[in-house]
Amino acid sequence: MSLEKMLATYEFEQWLYKEAELLDHIDFDGWFSLMHPSLIYQMPVRVNKEGTERPDYAEDMFSFNDDIDLLSLRVERLKTDYAWAEIPPSRTRRYVSNVKLADYVPNEKASVNSYLLIYRSRSTDIHHDLISGERRDEFLYEDGVWKLSKRVFIVDQTTLNTRNLAIFV
């Protein structure tokens, strides 16, 4: 691996860690500012296939399928006094790992794949939820910073074992 790619991998690892910190610290405005206006934010429904045919997720049904306007609506909603699903907010911890740079053009664009494990604890409930999956991210370089322009989150369950997705993946 070239030094340039090593540095870029490090840079995106740090980007993803920063993102995790913003979400886990419920700074949704800060998180939203990382998004590119051309954003596509998707979480396809995972399905059980008979054998090893791929993809084993739906290409026409999603648990998230947002552009920048819809994502903005979700963030704004969380700031109303009626977003009960997250009152009080869940305690979340996002573990990001296995970060791999798939495609990289300096100061222009990049594709980054990573694994994500979210721990979620609500209120006084002794149960916790785990949401595991793979992120396939694309970035665009704009005004000196990398902005997320596409995220496809491939979740590892066909039946989600969490009461809702009032949190972001």
Place this chain on the structure above:
Amino acid sequence: MIKTTTKNLEEMTQKETIGYLNETVQPEAGSIPAFILADPKIYDIEHKKVFMKTWLFIGHESETPNKNDYMLRDLAGYSIIITRDSENEIRGFYNMCTHRGMKLCRADKGNKSSFVCPYHGFNFKNNGDLIGVPLQKDIYGTDLDKSKLGLHKIRIESYKGLIFGTWNEEAESLSDFLGDFKWYLDILAGRAEMEVLGPPQRFIIHSNWKVGADNFVGDSYHTMVTHGSIAKLGMVPSATYSKKGYQIHTMNGHGLNLGTPNPDFAFPEELKSEYQSNLTNKQYDVLANLKNMIGNIFPNLSFLISHTKVKGQLISNTTVRMWRPIGPDKMEVIAWFLVEKNAADDWKKRSRDSFILTFSPSGIFEQDDTEVFTDITAAASGPMPVMKELVYNYTMGMHREPVSDFTGPGVVYDDKFTEANQRNFYRYWLDLMNE
């Protein structure tokens, strides 16, 4: 010693438990006890007396459009295979090899004409017939009668593309079970050629299934508060938008809330003639003025037509959702998206995306409901609600008389804020628990 004279469900026989239900579940008096939402004993009796008896939703005919398509579903806690066989007939089978009981199939869906058991290789055609046994002549001689070893067939019937099944051979026909409610299901699922788009969304809520059914069968009152954020975001006109319309129920516990009038046509304009040819004039009038339609087919299939403003543009979406019980305090929500097959691709996509935004696991309506469902169930759990005889108040609207001039069948109230539908739901539930 501390004395106690309180009721203890654990020590009651099934007969005593049902007697206790008859004492405490009083729909006509507007009183429903909390324990029925979380007690394991009630859950067990319910499984036998409700879910093993009635018709239950399985899926939509469009989910297996081609010959030899199949899909895996659940019927009252048992895995079943739905096939469209080579004669184009939709059939249902218990997903169990008749030789030693192994599960035959484990993919969500696919296309094949036969199923081979992973244990000993028994091969079943998708019409249920056993067609192959490895080394048959060698190990069974001539004595094995394959015709007696076909898959266990399930009684299934469809209404307007909605497939239902039942384990009960004595159950009335699906058409009779749905009764007058079909008039409204025509608007939901029969207004045009409808198709399910994509796989259903599935997620777990730590809630009793009845909380979901109760919410959809008649509770429009909660939208003002639980869904207060939606009005704040301008997706619906006001917090009280959900009051206007009618609450309707029919026999067998079915019920719906019909939001009307609507100054805008909630469906694709270019399909007006298709709607008119599929519906009666009266049904079409209801459709043309429909703002939303929320209801529940007893016991656990809820449905929704919702019309909201997304990114400044009005759009409706149609969904059905099953509250599949998997424990006294746990259910799997399975939500299907339905759309007019002949709608423009752009309309289908916008409709789908409005479903995802509002009523999927990430849905900004749905997610606030799940919080409520979870906490209600937790509060109803354990021995205390029985000891303290905790009851819920279901008296809303008991002072009101139904209207007689509504265009559709059933018992109709001219405002959605009443609990007549919930009372009707629990009355039928209690009747079944007694049978």
